[in-house]
Amino acid sequence: MHGTGKERQVIMDTVIAIPSSPPGGMNAALGAHFGHCEMYTLVSVEDSQVKKVEIVPGVEHSQGGCMVPVKYLADKGAGMLIAGGMGLRPLMGFQQVGIEVYYGGQAPTVGDAVNALLQGKLPRFSQENTCGGGH
Amino acid sequence: MKNFLIVTDKAENFSGLAKGLHSQAEAEILYADSAASALARVAQAPPDLIIIDEKAGSLSGLEIAGMIIRKNAMINMALVSSLPPEEFHDASEGLGILVQLRPCPDSGEAGILLEALAKMM
Numbered sequence: 213m214h215g216t217g218k219e220r221q222v223i224m225d226t227v228i229a230i231p232s233s234p235p236g237g238m239n240a241a242l243g244a245h246f247g248h249c250e251m252y253t254l255v256s257v258e259d260s261q262v263k264k265v266e267i268v269p270g271v272e273h274s275q276g277g278c279m280v281p282v283k284y285l286a287d288k289g290a291g292m293l294i295a296g297g298m299g300l301r302p303l304m305g306f307q308q309v310g311i312e313v314y315y316g317g318q319a320p321t322v323g324d325a326v327n328a329l330l331q332g333k334l335p336r337f338s339q340e341n342t343c344g345g346g347h
Numbered sequence: 348m349k350n351f352l353i354v355t356d357k358a359e360n361f362s363g364l365a366k367g368l369h370s371q372a373e374a375e376i377l378y379a380d381s382a383a384s385a386l387a388r389v390a391q392a393p394p395d396l397i398i399i400d401e402k403a404g405s406l407s408g409l410e411i412a413g414m415i416i417r418k419n420a421m422i423n424m425a426l427v428s429s430l431p432p433e434e435f436h437d438a439s440e441g442l443g444i445l446v447q448l449r450p451c452p453d454s455g456e457a458g459i460l461l462e463a464l465a466k467m468m
Contacts, residue, residue: 274466276445279421299441300413305420342441 223330226291228255229311230322236267238323242316246295247273247281247302253322254288260330278302282309294325294334300342313337349464350392351376354385354411355400360451364398367457380404382411386418393422396464401427401450412442423467425460427452 229252231243236251243249249270256264268288273280282305285293293306296317306313314334319325328334349372353361358378368374377394379385381404385397397415399408406414408426415422425446428435435447445463448456 274463276423276443276463277467278443279467282420299443301416301420301441301443304416308420 223257223260223292225258226256227289228257228292228294228326228329229253229285229288229290230255230294230316230325231270231296232267232322236322238262238265238321238326240322242294242296242319242322242325243270244317245297246293247278247298252285252288254290255322255326257326257330262326262330279305282306282311286311292329294319294329295337298337298342300339303337303339303342315341348373348375349396349461350374350394351396351398352379352385352388352394353377353398353400354379354382354403354408356380356403357400360400361398363451363453364448364457364460367454368461370454371457372461382406382414385411386414389415389419389422393419395423395468396445396460397422397424398448398460399424399426401429409439409442412439412444416442423464425463 231246231249232251232253233241233243234250236253251270252268254266271281271284278301286309290311292312294314294316314329315337316325316334365376379388399411401408412424423445425448426444427448427450429450446460
């Protein structure tokens with residue numbers, strides 16, 4: 213069961229993907245935009261507990277190719293994503309492949325963002341939050 | 348075989364582009380004269396690329412692109428627009444448009460479309 217962003221719920225087995233600045237990992241800053249980050253931190257969670265942290269490289273994509281990182285993270289097993297900015301198409305893409313997107317752009321580090329999500333403090337990323345450019 | 352869906356209520360404006368697509372690729376081209384018709388086709392069989400006119404009926408191409416994304420974000424789209432490229436970029440931000448086409452695109456633009464599409468597939 214995933215958190216709604218309004219109340220704390222147990223997050224069962226899933227992988228949380230976070231666009232990250234170098235060097236990645238829990239102490240890294242969040243990447244400003246999910247599609248053009250240098251790397252992703254993948255945090256495996258069981259029963260709302262962090263079990264494993266992995267860093268994977270970002271993926272290059274050209275104009276109109278914003279589904280490339282969506283498919284990439286889906287292939288990596290991500291079930292949730294924390295992002296600070298995103299356009300409508302990738303947001304819809306994530307939702308359509310079953311990845312829940314949360315807004316965590318204010319968190320100073322990846323670890324802070326993950327903890328906020330596990331505590332049910334991050335809002336769902338909605339269509340009203342979408343932006344353009346650089347996705 | 349690549350499948351294209353052209354969303355327009357003025358199909359004659361796309362005859363040059365269609366000719367170019369047929370000559371440069373094994374292409375099946377279907378037409379939808381409204382957003383509703385396009386969405387129905389997307390639900391039936393998603394094409395490889397949707398080419399959207401600047402307007403179709405009362406809706407702008409940008410509005411139609413947004414409707415298609417909400418139905419199936421995985422489909423690549425090209426959009427006709429008379430806006431200068433920078434203004435088009437601003438107007439279409441977040442929609443992930445593959446290529447901006449000029450109004451009444453000709454056969455020469457088929458190559459640009461096919462090249463951009465090949466990078467996605």
